[in-house]
Amino acid sequence: TRILRDMHDGVGAHISAAIRQLQSGQTSNDLVLLTLRDSLDQLKLSIDAMNLAPGDITALLANVRYRLGSRFSAMHLELQWAVEELPTLAYLDAAAMRQLQFIVFEALSNLMQHARATTLRLKAAVEPSAGDPDLSEVCVRISVNGVGFEVRGAGRRGLATMGERARAIGARLAISSQPGATVVELRFPLYAPTEVPAKR
Numbered sequence: 001t002r003i004l005r006d007m008h009d010g011v012g013a014h015i016s017a018a019i020r021q022l023q024s025g026q027t028s029n030d031l032v033l034l035t036l037r038d039s040l041d042q043l044k045l046s047i048d049a050m051n052l053a054p055g056d057i058t059a060l061l062a063n064v065r066y067r068l069g070s071r072f073s074a075m076h077l078e079l080q081w082a083v084e085e086l087p088t089l090a091y092l093d094a095a096a097m098r099q100l101q102f103i104v105f106e107a108l109s110n111l112m113q114h115a116r117a118t119t120l121r122l123k124a125a126v127e128p129s130a131g132d133p134d135l136s137e138v139c140v141r142i143s144v145n146g147v148g149f150e151v152r153g154a155g156r157r158g159l160a161t162m163g164e165r166a167r168a169i170g171a172r173l174a175i176s177s178q179p180g181a182t183v184v185e186l187r188f189p190l191y192a193p194t195e196v197p198a199k200r
Helices: 002-024 029-051 057-074 094-114 157-168
Strands: 078-083 119-128 136-144 172-178 181-189
Touching: 002 029, 029 057, 029 094, 057 078, 057 094, 057 119, 057 136, 094 136, 094 157, 094 181, 157 172
Parallel strands: 078 119
Antiparallel strands: 119 136, 136 181, 172 181
16 A cells, blocks of 8 residues: 555656646657656655665665666766765654655755756765754755755745655755755654653
8 A cells, every 4th residue: 555655646746747748738858758757766766665674774875876876877967975874763664764765756856857957965974963962863965056946935845745754754854945056954863752862
């Protein structure tokens, strides 16, 4: 059931978008092709998600890199890989990992389509918490150069959906954009709220 839901939300949405693009008669073949490639990549990632180890964000990001690497190259988009070996977040179960995969893919897909970027940097590391420097958290940061966009405003339903998914898995999502720098950042606590060790 979860896999079918993922296919409906991901693959189905992209195929529906391609149909609308063709019916409008006002889109280019390149744009329709990009949408269909998104659909195929989303299908492959949905299948890959079945074998993801719970809480292994490093493996999830490596898998996305493997699936999208050829598209980065075809778009002459330089990938700067700065992903450290991250601790396993035990509270991210299989369903949460699929949500995270969807967020990362959606962010990358949107940036590839709209940013007109030449450089994409994917960084993941353990950093001090923004809310409490005595605590640490996992930070996943996707950044590109290229044109910016207005984060808040009409037509940003996709961004709102990413935020809802992030909250559902206990992550904080922040998106900022200006000409030359667009950043999508996800932050995860090292422990589920009920597991946070007491300070000494």
